[in-house]
């Protein structure tokens with residue numbers, strides 16, 4: 001499901017240093033709360049996602065809002081990201097369907113919701129939706145045509161973000177899910193407006209994303225693996241999630257959860273590799289060797305459940 005969101009290209013850009021970037025050198029305001037001018041948090045190298053085939057070392061700048069805590073990449077190479085998501089093949093989504101415990105978590109969150117229609121934003125191959133009974137109409141937004149084709153074979157109706165923005169599905173859904181999507185979206189305010197529009201009053205939004213307030217994220221800081229993924233451009237604190245959703249949603253509840261349990265071997269590997277990568281960074285060799293210092297640990301996500309206002 002990762003990497004299948006829309007709302008990426010939201011800012012006008014210009015060519016600078018060979019890349020499409022936003023026109024202002026620093027973000028003029030927090031994209032989420034619009035209250036504070038964000039401060040530079042750190043720069044991080046990125047070697048994957050939209051930059052995977054690039055030869056040059058790419059560094060992204062992260063800015064943090066002192067009011068809501070929202071952390072985001074600026075400037076953003078919007079066209080590059082849009083091309084990346086559209087070109088993803090189904091292998092990408094197969095990889096993300098390997099471990100499905102988070103899908104159970106979200107279905108459980110939806111159990112109390114009377115549902116006849118559900119929309120999964122970033123539905124991938126439709127794996128999450130396919131577990132719902134046949135009497136529930138399943139809809140999905142998916143930018144990768146390869147993955148969308150597989151979802152359609154599983155009786156998922158693929159709709160475009162433009163259809164939803166254009167009013168074809170106003171107040172149409174009982175529930176909208178966004179699993180591993182928010183962190184890929186640059187303009188979260190537009191995304192919230194679109195999702196709220198698709199939900200009927202009282203409808204339920206369930207989303208899963210990384211949590212900057214988790215102990216893992218707070219302890220690891222810039223070494224938190226999650227922000228090293230080239231695709232991840234938006235990270236929320238719990239306050240940021242509340243501030244973001246408040247205009248259209250009520251009874252927003254946030255649970256701290258694990259995205260998926262990692263094996264002890266995988267955890268040991270990341271712990272052993274980290275000091276080596278860290279040392280390379282300190283010696284100025286990280287760029288040449290194309291490594292970055294990051295640590296993976298469990299329990300660093302949030303499950304957000306919110307109810308559409310207006311009931």
Ligand SMILES: [Zn+2]
Pocket residue numbers: 030031032033034035036065066067068069070
């Ligand atoms: Zn803010």
